[in-house]
Amino acid sequence: MLDVRRLQVLRAVVTSGTVTAAAAHLGYTPSAVSQQVAALEKQAGTALLERVGRGVRPTAAGLLLTEHAVLIGSAVARAETALADLRAGRTGRLSVRYFATAGSTLVAPALARVRAEHPGVRVDLELTDPDDPLREVVRGRADLAVLVQGQGPTSGGFRLVHLLDDPYAAVLPLGHPFADKEVIDLHALSGEQWVGSEPPGPCLQPVLDSCAAAGFSPDFAVQSEDYATAQGFVAAGLGVGLMPRLGLRNRHPGVVVRPVRNPEPIRVISAAVRETALEQPSLRALLDALRDAAATVDPSDEPRPR
Template structure:
């Protein structure tokens, strides 16, 4: 196999016209340059230089390798420039996963800002509902995912960056006996028929754990697993529901929404990234944009 560094030494000799001049340009001794060329000739199995007066000129094989050395030199320079751009966050690709209700509130404003600051970075953005997007990060298919996880829950090799806490609200049909109260204790809902609003997973767990802390298990009479449908079932008088604040952007006109306490179920929303990816400037820029979107 031809040695690329020796090919660049040969190129220096050919372009400068002599071993002595090439050595001066490279900062080598003439004997070191001659040794590099001789070793390359041994690899090539052909003579690469021939003497002409006090200088040298390339043989046909020498011209061939010199031309390829020039191409390789340009490609290495281009690779170094591309690597610098990637290292600085000017180029690259980020695979992002998110769940539906985080889209408008977090992902949209964060991505708009990110694209202004990182024009050359391509973003692969996909929604994962109803699947939990965390495995996309742990298995290396995504660089960042918006996830719901309890505070303090650790996952090997993954950093969870807290963005915001999204509290659940009680959704009641208008005219319900509890609608006159501004704030409800969670136990007020213990004997009510419930309309499910969540798929099995971390979001539903937040509801069930809150109810367990209040000393009861909810009686689900309708399973909708969709916030808009859940509001429709509530409006029809089939039961009450708990829906996170971020899921109530479009409220049904026939429901009322009340805060809940003692306890207030909350889903903690995080950005999940692999520990090994945290040094990427582009990823850091997206995390900053997400944090800012969360505070707004």
């Protein structure tokens, strides 16, 4: 295999016309330059230079390798420029996973800011279930994931960064006996039929855990994995539900939403990032933008009862 450094020495000799001039240009001794050329000739299996007076000129093989040395030098220079752009955050690609209710409130404004600050960076977004993205980060398939996660391990090459606490609220049909209450004790809903709005996983678990702490298990009469559909079932009088505030930003006109207590279920929204990916300025910028977007969200903001 031809040595790239020796190719660049040959290029300097051919360009300069003499070993002495090439040595001065490269900062080598003439003897070192001659040794490098001799070693390259041994690798190539043929002579690369021939003497002409006090100088040298390339043989056909030497001219061929010099031309390739120019191409290699240009490719290395482009690689160095590309690496500098990547390290400075001017270029690159980020792979991001997120779940639906975090999309409009957190991911959209954060991504808009990153695109403004790092226009050369491409962000590949993929919508997933709330409990799936962590595996994508752990396996190295994603640089960052927005997920529902309370506390998790911080080893294994990734880090969890808290973004937002998203409390659940009671969703009741209009005219429900509790619709006029300012706040509802969770145990008061124990005798109700329930509309489920979460699949098994991290979004359902706070509901089950809080109901258990209040002394009952919810009786799910209807199951839905979509907040808009679940609100429609509640509005039709098929049951009550507990839904996270971020999932209630588009309110069905046939329901009322009231805070609950004793206890109040809360899901924790975090960002999982690969430690090695944090070297990218664009990823650090995205994480900062997600934090700022989360700081502007007030999931407890709720219209007063009519």
